[in-house]
Amino acid sequence: MYWFREKIFIRGMIILFFLSGLSYIVLTYFQGIPVLNYHQINNEDHNVLTLSDTEFEAQINYLYREGYTAISPEQLVDYLQYGKKLPPNPILITLDDGYEDNYRVAYPILQKYHFTATIFVITDFVGHYNKYLTWDQISEMSDYGMSFEDHTLSHISLPKASDEEISKQLVQSKEALEWRLGKKVEYLAYPGGEYDQRVIQMTKDAGYRAAFTVNFGRDRVNSTLYTLNRIPIFGGGSHTFLHFWLRLKFTQVFNALQNFKAFLLKEGDTSAAGLIYIP
Structure with missing residues (x-):
């Protein structure tokens, strides 16, 4: 009888530990707001930053069927900073650089499924290169509800630039967007995801409310607004x-x-790092 009770106790403890572990995983790994980061959407360029129209539509269709609700950077930051309520199943869809296929290909797909997105624009490229958006296209999409935020003047590596150049890249691009759109621009995507403490401070000084990296993760109430x-x-x-x-x-x-793979590579353990799968 004692052995039977001990066996039941052990099984109960195993179940308890399993449920505790499952709860930890759910609370730790599945909370936070997802912010998707795309670039080009077309069938011509076959590189790592480009999705085909069918690939992009399959993903947006999935978000639609799963009941996701598109939000803006302002809604995200209001939630993170002030705890303002978000719609059910929120997600922020972003596209970097401002490619013309964002208007030609991505925009109709987003409209089809009643989604909006945020495009971080390289302002000096707008209307000057065939591969990039025009101001008329930006105006049309903005009227529909698409958000346009800043990706600097010319997409330079900010940490490698002088203070004067960083200020120019952050301030003049912000002013250009605000003048063209007729509204405040308060959000930045660091070119190439590159930043350091100097860049962060100058981003704050330039009047941005928050900035986005390409660091892999979700954003939570304790997230730093400038990373x-x-x-x-x-x-x-x-x-x-x-x-x-x-x-x-x-x-x-x-x-x-x-992060663990990066640590292994830093330590020179390439064999163990090669065993870690990152999709």
């Missing part, structure tokens, strides 16, 4: 939807694995 995470979505290969789904659903798990 906000995103979930980079890559193309140019096979199984793009699977990679998208894994990154969206298990963001923090793969973020932890990515």
